[in-house]
Amino acid sequence: MTKFIKGNEAVVIGALYAGCDLYFGYPITPASEIAHGAAKWFPMLGRTFVQAECETASVNMMFGAAGAGKLCMTATSGPGFSLMQEGLSYLAGAELPAVVVDVMRAGPGLGNVYPEQGDYTPAVKGGGHGNYSTFTVAPASVQEMCDLTAHAFRMAAKYRNPAVVLVDGLQGQMMETLVLPEREDARPDFSEWAAQGVPATRGNLVKSIFLDAAAQEKFNERLQAKYASWQCEARAETFLADDAEILMAGYGISARIARTAAAALRARGVKAGVFRPVTLSPFPSKALAEAARGRKVMTIELDAGQFADDVRLNLAREGLGAEAASVKTVSRMGGEVVAVDDAVAFAAELARGC
Amino acid sequence: MNTIEQKGMYAEFPRCGKEHARSTHYCAGCGHGIVNKLVAEACAELGLQDRTIFVDPVGCGVFTYYYWDAAHISAAHGRASAAATGAARARPDAVTIAYQGDGDLGAIGFNNAFQAASRGEKFGCIFINNSLYGMTGGQMAPTTLEGERTTTTPFGRDPELTGHPLHVCEVFNQLKAPVYIARVSVADTARIMQAKRAIRKVFEIQRDRKGYALLEILAPCPTNFGLDPLRAAEFCKNEMEREFPLSVFRDRTQDAGAAAEAPEQSPLLAVKPVPRAASCAELFAAPAGSEAPAAENDPSVPERRFKFAGYGGQGILSLGICVAEAARLERRHSLWFPSYGPEQRGGSASCSVVVSGTPIGSPAVEHPDVLVCMNRPSYERFAGDVNPGGTIMLDESAGDVPPPPDGVKLLRIPAIRMAEEFGVPKAANTMMLAALRKYKVSGLSDESLETALAASFRKKPQLADKNRELLRMAEDRMPD
Numbered sequence: 001m002t003k004f005i006k007g008n009e010a011v012v013i014g015a016l017y018a019g020c021d022l023y024f025g026y027p028i029t030p031a032s033e034i035a036h037g038a039a040k041w042f043p044m045l046g047r048t049f050v051q052a053e054c055e056t057a058s059v060n061m062m063f064g065a066a067g068a069g070k071l072c073m074t075a076t077s078g079p080g081f082s083l084m085q086e087g088l089s090y091l092a093g094a095e096l097p098a099v100v101v102d103v104m105r106a107g108p109g110l111g112n113v114y115p116e117q118g119d120y121t122p123a124v125k126g127g128g129h130g131n132y133s134t135f136t137v138a139p140a141s142v143q144e145m146c147d148l149t150a151h152a153f154r155m156a157a158k159y160r161n162p163a164v165v166l167v168d169g170l171q172g173q174m175m176e177t178l179v180l181p182e183r184e185d186a187r188p189d190f191s192e193w194a195a196q197g198v199p200a201t202r203g204n205l206v207k208s209i210f211l212d213a214a215a216q217e218k219f220n221e222r223l224q225a226k227y228a229s230w231q232c233e234a235r236a237e238t239f240l241a242d243d244a245e246i247l248m249a250g251y252g253i254s255a256r257i258a259r260t261a262a263a264a265l266r267a268r269g270v271k272a273g274v275f276r277p278v279t280l281s282p283f284p285s286k287a288l289a290e291a292a293r294g295r296k297v298m299t300i301e302l303d304a305g306q307f308a309d310d311v312r313l314n315l316a317r318e319g320l321g322a323e324a325a326s327v328k329t330v331s332r333m334g335g336e337v338v339a340v341d342d343a344v345a346f347a348a349e350l351a352r353g354c
Numbered sequence: 355m356n357t358i359e360q361k362g363m364y365a366e367f368p369r370c371g372k373e374h375a376r377s378t379h380y381c382a383g384c385g386h387g388i389v390n391k392l393v394a395e396a397c398a399e400l401g402l403q404d405r406t407i408f409v410d411p412v413g414c415g416v417f418t419y420y421y422w423d424a425a426h427i428s429a430a431h432g433r434a435s436a437a438a439t440g441a442a443r444a445r446p447d448a449v450t451i452a453y454q455g456d457g458d459l460g461a462i463g464f465n466n467a468f469q470a471a472s473r474g475e476k477f478g479c480i481f482i483n484n485s486l487y488g489m490t491g492g493q494m495a496p497t498t499l500e501g502e503r504t505t506t507t508p509f510g511r512d513p514e515l516t517g518h519p520l521h522v523c524e525v526f527n528q529l530k531a532p533v534y535i536a537r538v539s540v541a542d543t544a545r546i547m548q549a550k551r552a553i554r555k556v557f558e559i560q561r562d563r564k565g566y567a568l569l570e571i572l573a574p575c576p577t578n579f580g581l582d583p584l585r586a587a588e589f590c591k592n593e594m595e596r597e598f599p600l601s602v603f604r605d606r607t608q609d610a611g612a613a614a615e616a617p618e619q620s621p622l623l624a625v626k627p628v629p630r631a632a633s634c635a636e637l638f639a640a641p642a643g644s645e646a647p648a649a650e651n652d653p654s655v656p657e658r659r660f661k662f663a664g665y666g667g668q669g670i671l672s673l674g675i676c677v678a679e680a681a682r683l684e685r686r687h688s689l690w691f692p693s694y695g696p697e698q699r700g701g702s703a704s705c706s707v708v709v710s711g712t713p714i715g716s717p718a719v720e721h722p723d724v725l726v727c728m729n730r731p732s733y734e735r736f737a738g739d740v741n742p743g744g745t746i747m748l749d750e751s752a753g754d755v756p757p758p759p760d761g762v763k764l765l766r767i768p769a770i771r772m773a774e775e776f777g778v779p780k781a782a783n784t785m786m787l788a789a790l791r792k793y794k795v796s797g798l799s800d801e802s803l804e805t806a807l808a809a810s811f812r813k814k815p816q817l818a819d820k821n822r823e824l825l826r827m828a829e830d831r832m833p834d
Binding site (some may be wrong): 001022029030052057060064069170176177180198199206209257276339 | 405448634640691692694817
């Protein structure tokens, strides 16, 4: 069955189907509809909604709820996401599953409430202190705001790690048709490590502290091995990429702009294709290399080139130095969105140099 | 080896990294050591170790998980009350106890502790006040006494520069929700016995799920006071108690749960019962009449882009949703996007709709095929963007406007006037919908547009019928 619904509301639906039991949140535009939906629907299903006093509280409430062995989440936008970085580091350090949805807005500072993708680096590289990563997914439709939120919970539970759903204000606010999930996930059993207040978990300790340097180093190595092990979960999508001469790479909303631009370029005889990472951490570097080999690569993004840097890095890692060096970027910032016409003109210009 | 069994504590403390460790990390004469013993005893004597979740702080109390035999969550500095909120909400049958110091609770985490108390979270907070930061090296805390020398008040705390000691219990006592608020001390045997009773009470309140409890415990810190244990205890008893008198500020354990006399309340302020759903499927089931399967790919259906614009309050956003919803009912790919943010609360409103037989790329409508304008400013702003071959529907109230771009058809619709004539001025958007149907501008069927219109009044069924009627009346009256 389908519903015509906002992306922000679809996030809540995905979370509920995935078995999320607690929502902790603080209002912020353009993410507030997620809190509104959660405030209504969590209690209707007998689950818990708490409006926290600040984003620092939200993320630490998640620390407590996840530590007590339940799936939980919060949603925010840039300034709130900044405040949550310490908490994300603690969640990663204590290996706790939890999901943070960042509906990006323009920054830095107060910025404005219009869409941007400027939180890429903290969302993908671990924006808090220490060596950690989050599992990060980047929806590009209302359907995926539901499905990838649910996926984020599954990955968070599987890898005992915080996961981030990275979207932008435009996708949060837009409505599309959502096909509801077919079934609800079963609740994962965390009794092996969680502090649940029952006899079986009395000996459990949830912590991120290792007073001994050697033990802390060993723990860090284990975390890094875990992050390497989830590379198999990398996902990407391509569009018209098989015979493309120009490959347009972008995630989330930028990938949709790229899709329209690619179709328009094809109509003009320019062989353009799209590469879209669905997961940003792990980054789908193999799929990128496959799509980019021998092509000119450009990125479309709503930031100062943070994503392009990662595209270059991953191409270089895969041994595609020439392609990495060729990467060009068309971007807008401040709440402005790359116009399809501009992306088309940029790509056409690049193609002329082929 | 002879060991004295300590109720509620592990027999040995291997978590500290040393084998067969039996001593705590606390300095001789430290209040934490005494309180750790009392907490462990209370938890064990009440038979609550299996049910207890301790939320540990950062500070000298950080290592309570070495000692207390129960489940632990080691929180970030200052955040034990936030983490305890999460744990207590996640596990309402558990006994959740946050243990915090005066830097942790009084400074960095004050708001988290205060707000948790204000919400009446169901956990107990044991708050150690030793008038300074212990673990980090004896710095000033909010609780540091006037004139007290610390590593960051080397000349004594000067109230002119750093204010006065923070009275946490007295502040929290202004809140409605807490069930129990008390201040005790562990500076001598009599006080320790009193503290033990109070600690037991905190556990009992949680065991019985009565609500939030705060217990402040004055504790000596000989190391950072620079005094031997006896003189440190004297300092705690004499100097600290002068500033922080021992007291039970509040004990509502007897009346907690009893029905309070409810004052006369406005119906505007009534708490409503939450309607329950048994499952997600039940909660999100589509209302009768608006079920539709997923979109079907049909490349023969071209993409059509709409822009709707006008003043806020003219129903512009719901008109757009109606068109997009109708497309969903026809199994088209369909997208709606509003202007949002501060402008949403001001004068102008606009939204975009894309309908297509294939998956939709960019959601931004830079060049609409159909532009619906309820006023002149909207026309002036967007008319120039319309694709050749497109249509503009403009409310006639806009008056004389510059001609549309070449190849764009301009239709003037008396939407506002007709709505007024029908006696429903708010229905101007329904009049525009009638025009979209009448002049076949949307590419969508009459039936699905009408179903979508009715669905938009789902919560007010009488308005759904009224608007259906208005839709037909308007169409009849519009020229062919």
